Amino acid sequence: MVEPVGEQPYTGGNTKSMSVPRKDGVLIRRYARNGGLVAVPMDFKIEGRLVTLRPIVPADIADYERWNNPESKARQYDGPWYNEDLSKVIEGRKRRLSQDYGPPYHSLEIDTKEGRHIGWLNAYYSERDPHATEIGISIQEDELWGKGMGTEAFSLWTDYLFKELDLTRIGFTTWQGNPGMLKVGVKLGFIEEARRRKSCFVRGEFYDRISMGILHEEWEARKKQDKGGNRL
Numbered sequence: 001m002v003e004p005v006g007e008q009p010y011t012g013g014n015t016k017s018m019s020v021p022r023k024d025g026v027l028i029r030r031y032a033r034n035g036g037l038v039a040v041p042m043d044f045k046i047e048g049r050l051v052t053l054r055p056i057v058p059a060d061i062a063d064y065e066r067w068n069n070p071e072s073k074a075r076q077y078d079g080p081w082y083n084e085d086l087s088k089v090i091e092g093r094k095r096r097l098s099q100d101y102g103p104p105y106h107s108l109e110i111d112t113k114e115g116r117h118i119g120w121l122n123a124y125y126s127e128r129d130p131h132a133t134e135i136g137i138s139i140q141e142d143e144l145w146g147k148g149m150g151t152e153a154f155s156l157w158t159d160y161l162f163k164e165l166d167l168t169r170i171g172f173t174t175w176q177g178n179p180g181m182l183k184v185g186v187k188l189g190f191i192e193e194a195r196r197r198k199s200c201f202v203r204g205e206f207y208d209r210i211s212m213g214i215l216h217e218e219w220e221a222r223k224k225q226d227k228g229g230n231r232l
């Protein structure tokens with residue numbers, strides 16, 4: 001989780017995030033949050049029981065290139081009607097690396113506890129629409145599906161974004177033919193908010209597109225109930 005290592009009044013002007021060395025030489029990143037200045041160590045991580053979330057590093061690009069495979073199982077589930085490859089995602093990740101990417105993060109990578117890079121999380125957040133965001137997840141290494149990693153990663157990501165941004169709602173949009181994603185949402189307390197019937201065409205059939213969401217107060221109430229549990 002985010003561990004503030006020091007807070008001072010925010011005086012950063014337009015600087016949203018900047019790297020500075022701490023007295024002990026550890027590089028930290030400072031950014032504005034809730035009217036104050038928060039400092040986060042550069043080796044930022046969110047640790048779960050099954051997965052660790054962390055910012056992208058250059059070595060991840062090779063995994064993205066390997067995952068850019070039209071035959072992959074993930075491609076069959078993740079918006080298959082778009083039939084898009086990962087080229088734009090890869091370009092975006094490279095841009096992030098070249099721009100000294102810092103918190104609050106709008107995407108993080110997912111590792112297993114053994115340090116294997118297996119996918120990513122993202123938020124389609126816009127400062128022009130600051131109170132609601134859609135988020136996404138992709139675990140590309142499909143032999144690891146069904147072991148609880150998706151649910152845990154999505155839970156850690158939702159929690160991080162509610163803490164970091166002034167959001168009232170977090171949601172995602174998927175489709176009828178993605179039972180894994182729908183189950184992750186239901187298990188974490190997201191509720192169906194909209195269903196656009198027969199609005200995506202996949203392998204010769206029409207399917208409903210489904211949007212699910214959770215409010216900040218609903219998330220906090222679930223966290224209280226789940227004390228000591230393993231979902232949140």
Ligand SMILES: CC(C)(COP(=O)(O)OP(=O)(O)OC[C@H]1O[C@@H](n2cnc3c(N)ncnc32)[C@H](O)[C@@H]1OP(=O)(O)O)[C@@H](O)C(=O)NCCC(=O)NCCS
Nearest residue numbers: 074077078138139145146147148149150151174180181183
């Ligand atoms: C959706 C996704 C993140 C789920 O990850 P995961 O690690 O399998 O998630 P979990 O193990 O926590 O599984 C959640 C539930 O869904 C079930 N599930 C996972 N994949 C499934 C599938 N393809 N078909 C049916 N059920 C599935 C799991 O068995 C589990 O059920 P359970 O709680 O009854 O045991 C993963 O399948 C994925 O990355 N898919 C490709 C990308 C994608 O579709 N992203 C969403 C775009 S909107």
